[in-house]
Amino acid sequence: MKVGLFIPCYIDQFYPAVGVASLELLEKLGCEVSFPLNQTCCGQPMANSGFEAMSKGCDKNFVSNFKGFDYIVAPSGSCVLHIKEHLHDEDDPKAADEIRSRVYELTEFLVDILKVTSLQASFPFKVGLHTSCHGQRGLHLASMSELVAPAFSKPGILLKMVKGIEVTRPKRVDECCGFGGTFCVFEEAVSVKMGKDRIGEHQDNDVEYITGVDTSCLMHLEGILRRQGSKIKTIHIAEILNSQL
Amino acid sequence: MSSQANFTHAEAAEQFIADEPRTDWHDDTLWFVREKRDKAANSLPEWEQLRQWASDIKYHGLSNMHQLLVDFEKNAIANGIQVHWAVDGKEHNEIIYKIIQDNQVQRIVKSKSMLTEECHLNEFLTEKGVEIVDTDLGERIVQFRKEAPSHIVLPAIHLKKQDVSETFHKHLGTEKGNNDPQYLTEAARGHLRDKFIASELAITGVNFAIAETGGFVVCTNEGNADMGAHAAKIHIACMGFEKIIPKAEHLGVFLRLLARSATGQPITTYSSHFSKPRAGQQMHIVIVDNGRSRQLGRESFRNSLKCIRCAACFNTCPVYRRSGGHSYHTAVAGPIGSILNPNLDMQANKDLPFASTLCGSCSNVCPVKINIHEQLYLWRQEITKEGMAAKGKTFAMWGMSEVLAHPAIYRMAGKMGRWVVKHLPFLTNNGMNPWFKQREMPEAPKESFRDWYLNNKQK
Numbered sequence: 181m182k183v184g185l186f187i188p189c190y191i192d193q194f195y196p197a198v199g200v201a202s203l204e205l206l207e208k209l210g211c212e213v214s215f216p217l218n219q220t221c222c223g224q225p226m227a228n229s230g231f232e233a234m235s236k237g238c239d240k241n242f243v244s245n246f247k248g249f250d251y252i253v254a255p256s257g258s259c260v261l262h263i264k265e266h267l268h269d270e271d272d273p274k275a276a277d278e279i280r281s282r283v284y285e286l287t288e289f290l291v292d293i294l295k296v297t298s299l300q301a302s303f304p305f306k307v308g309l310h311t312s313c314h315g316q317r318g319l320h321l322a323s324m325s326e327l328v329a330p331a332f333s334k335p336g337i338l339l340k341m342v343k344g345i346e347v348t349r350p351k352r353v354d355e356c357c358g359f360g361g362t363f364c365v366f367e368e369a370v371s372v373k374m375g376k377d378r379i380g381e382h383q384d385n386d387v388e389y390i391t392g393v394d395t396s397c398l399m400h401l402e403g404i405l406r407r408q409g410s411k412i413k414t415i416h417i418a419e420i421l422n423s424q425l
Numbered sequence: 426m427s428s429q430a431n432f433t434h435a436e437a438a439e440q441f442i443a444d445e446p447r448t449d450w451h452d453d454t455l456w457f458v459r460e461k462r463d464k465a466a467n468s469l470p471e472w473e474q475l476r477q478w479a480s481d482i483k484y485h486g487l488s489n490m491h492q493l494l495v496d497f498e499k500n501a502i503a504n505g506i507q508v509h510w511a512v513d514g515k516e517h518n519e520i521i522y523k524i525i526q527d528n529q530v531q532r533i534v535k536s537k538s539m540l541t542e543e544c545h546l547n548e549f550l551t552e553k554g555v556e557i558v559d560t561d562l563g564e565r566i567v568q569f570r571k572e573a574p575s576h577i578v579l580p581a582i583h584l585k586k587q588d589v590s591e592t593f594h595k596h597l598g599t600e601k602g603n604n605d606p607q608y609l610t611e612a613a614r615g616h617l618r619d620k621f622i623a624s625e626l627a628i629t630g631v632n633f634a635i636a637e638t639g640g641f642v643v644c645t646n647e648g649n650a651d652m653g654a655h656a657a658k659i660h661i662a663c664m665g666f667e668k669i670i671p672k673a674e675h676l677g678v679f680l681r682l683l684a685r686s687a688t689g690q691p692i693t694t695y696s697s698h699f700s701k702p703r704a705g706q707q708m709h710i711v712i713v714d715n716g717r718s719r720q721l722g723r724e725s726f727r728n729s730l731k732c733i734r735c736a737a738c739f740n741t742c743p744v745y746r747r748s749g750g751h752s753y754h755t756a757v758a759g760p761i762g763s764i765l766n767p768n769l770d771m772q773a774n775k776d777l778p779f780a781s782t783l784c785g786s787c788s789n790v791c792p793v794k795i796n797i798h799e800q801l802y803l804w805r806q807e808i809t810k811e812g813m814a815a816k817g818k819t820f821a822m823w824g825m826s827e828v829l830a831h832p833a834i835y836r837m838a839g840k841m842g843r844w845v846v847k848h849l850p851f852l853t854n855n856g857m858n859p860w861f862k863q864r865e866m867p868e869a870p871k872e873s874f875r876d877w878y879l880n881n882k883q884k
Binding site: 187189191192193194195196197198199200203215217218219220221223225226227228229230231232233234235236237238240241313314317318324325326327328329352354355356358359360361363364365366367368369370371372373374375377399400402403404406407 | 434435438439442445448452456463466467469470472473741743744747748778779780781782783784785786788789790802805806808809810814818819822823825826827829830831832835839842843859860862863864865866867868869870872873874875876877878879882
């Protein structure tokens with residue numbers, strides 16, 4: 181199984197440990213993983229700001245990097261959703277279609293494709309699970325509190341396989357953290373208030389870590405936590421699923 | 426409220442949040458309503474099926490609007506109702522003013538109608554020297570305060586009981602400092618009863634207009650639409666044309682969804698069916714377009730006209746709950762307002778589609794399954810296409826897109842960026858950087874993932 185590892189731009193630059201954990205985890209689970217060296221970004225920052233037309237260069241670059249893989253996997257629900265919904269390439273529309281149907285968020289890939297039932301991981305800490313909106317409501321990684329439907333959580337299923345971990349949920353189980361891409365700077369006040377409120381609910385649960393499937397949400401929460409001088413740390417779910425503590 | 430506000434949503438939201446305890450109270454109050462909605466929805470195993478039916482019936486209505494409106498008019502006229510057509514808000518207001526003048530009436534009551542807010546009817550009539558009394562309790566409170574409603578179902582939700590007490594003390598002469606909700610509500614009740622008894626003309630909204638019968642349904646929790654319409658000799662009902670549904674039996678779908686979505690009640694306290702004027706009464710219906718035809722013609726945004734004004738998207742929206750309705754500077758605020766108002770005036774409302782994280786909760790609670798968050802994304806594209814984005818933002822986005830389209834430039838820029846964060850933190854950690862205002866910057870690692878990969882995996 182040939183897997184192309186897609187490491188979103190800000191993870192590549194600021195959170196390489198998330199990429200390392202994702203790669204090691206996929207290799208441990210028997211995947212033949214390669215990281216196309218000329219990848220950059222999914223184009224979402226421009227598109228969500230209303231500049232979809234400017235993301236064509238990113239699209240083209242993405243297609244040329246990820247053409248031909250059986251699967252494309254990324255440790256980010258948001259970037260994967262963007263690719264799934266918006267990747268187009270006028271010169272190679274078939275390749276873009278193929279990629280859109282083969283791109284997976286990491287936990288979704290582990291649960292639905294690799295059908296993982298056990299993991300050699302241990303993480304003896306109390307961890308609050310942040311449910312990132314694009315993964316949840318966009319990719320259906322977890323049930324949604326608004327809908328009348330059975331409860332499930334793909335990230336939750338995987339965290340249950342980790343030795344020693346205690347997973348908690350915030351009171352409002354799937355409220356947005358307020359990152360929202362460029363929303364975090366153009367609507368700074370609301371963005372930060374939303375983040376503070378999410379953190380408050382995790383604090384009420386006495387967590388040591390906040391985890392999730394999207395580093396972008398975690399980066400925003402981490403920025404607030406560090407400003408507050410909080411002891412709570414953020415950690416991407418790939419790092420927990422790959423940990424041997 | 427004029428359509429061109431002198432502030433953006435982000436600016437108004439920042440002011441709102443400056444009072445953090447009050448923001449928390451506003452957020453909690455509306456979240457409580459959202460939770461009530463969840464309980465009500467979960468009490469019906471067929472909830473998701475009902476939503477689908479409602480969405481499909483509305484879609485059928487939008488696709489056959491011409492015929493449904495013609496049928497409705499014919500049946501309404503046969504019932505003895507006078508039907509008027511208004512191309513825009515101005516015409517709507519003028520039609521109502523003419524009825525007022527023709528009948529020489531002065532005492533007018535109005536129950537809640539977001540359409541009359543959209544058309545600025547109160548301001549129009551006030552300028553003509555006609556006094557109009559809003560009879561919905563929340564609307565009466567904001568009317569006393571010369572404010573606009575901040576929520577389409579709960580117009581005074583931005584106010585605390587202390588604020589109401591002060592307002593009633595000033596306008597109704599209640600005891601200063603008496604914040605007892607029952608006392609205040611009784612005072613309002615007495616005041617409004619006097620207005621109902623004296624009223625000559627009653628204006629109401631319309632929740633559902635039924636093509637096959639020519640009748641219409643008005644839903645209120647306070648019974649104020651009924652008291653107005655039953656006491657006055659003239660009843661004017663105002664509706665946007667999208668309120669039409671094909672058959673009376675379809676009410677069985679919509680009435681079950683409306684109140685559960687709005688407040689978590691199984692049904693609105695009063696769902697009043699009006700079909701013809703009583704003896705000696707005049708009944709008018711004003712059917713308004715005001716941009717709706719244009720929206721119907723926009724393929725991407727057409728479904729926004731399915732809205733039944735339940736405000737579930739307001740209550741669930743984490744941005745609305747923390748910024749308040751007035752920050753949206755429009756009659757209909759919240760997520761649905763942010764996809765309706767750019768159609769009315771794109772320039773004046775170009776900030777609204779950006780007042781969202783695109784979390785998608787709005788689309789999930791919507792009882793008629795409007796893809797609200799997807800339409801927010803699409804409005805962003807329209808606004809940018811029209812050249813309405815700020816120049817600085819456009820330039821920044823262009824720069825970013827160029828960097829990200831070229832891998833070598835991206836890698837160099839990334840390296841420089843990390844170097845700057847590490848060695849020249851004052852360049853990012855300053856007042857010019859909105860991220861840094863209340864958040865630390867991420868720590869810069871010494872190597873990117875790609876560097877690590879080349880060093881460790883490709884040797």
